[in-house]
Amino acid sequence: MNSQFTLPDFPNSNFEMKYSTWFGEQTLYMDDLPLERSNEKGKPFLIPSHTGEILKAYPKAGFPNIVRALVIDSIQYRIVERLKWYDFAIALLPFCLVFIFKGNSISIGIAVAISISNLEILRNNNSQRMKYLKVIGLTVFAATVYYLMSQLFLAWNK
Secondary structure (H helix, E strand, O other): OEEEEEEOOEEEEEEEEEEOOOOOOEEEEEOOEEOOEOOOOOOOEEEEOOOOOEEEEEEEEEOOEEEEEEEEOOEEEEOOOOOOHHHHHHHOHHHHHHHHOOOOHHHHHHHHHHHHHHHHHHHOOOOHHHHHHHHHHHHHHHHHHHHHHHHHHHHHOO
16 A cells, blocks of 8 residues: 655655555655665654754554554654545445354454455545445455355355
């Protein structure tokens, strides 16, 4: 997942945070160049300023994002926009599988994986219509796959 943003202290620079929801890898780019990361506690990114000073940008995690903000000199800068309540409702539609299919561990696992994928889709730069079509399509696909798997399992156990 990629998030593009600007920081007030760097008005002429463009930043991009690339991160993997599944593996937790994070890379911060400043004007298309990757920034180094310190090994100290919190693993801050090292951002060179125009004065030659190095600023430490600490990634701040939060649900549902791996990185939702950067903290620089105790000031928090949001790097991804907040989702609306209805975006969360649509993203969490796969949890209907848990109730429809009597909530076994397979349906819960599928619901979690698809919901996380839906949240990533809703954060990308596609049009709103395309985002919602992808989310609904992925949810229907998950329900279909789960239904077919459950039917195969039932046939296998007869």
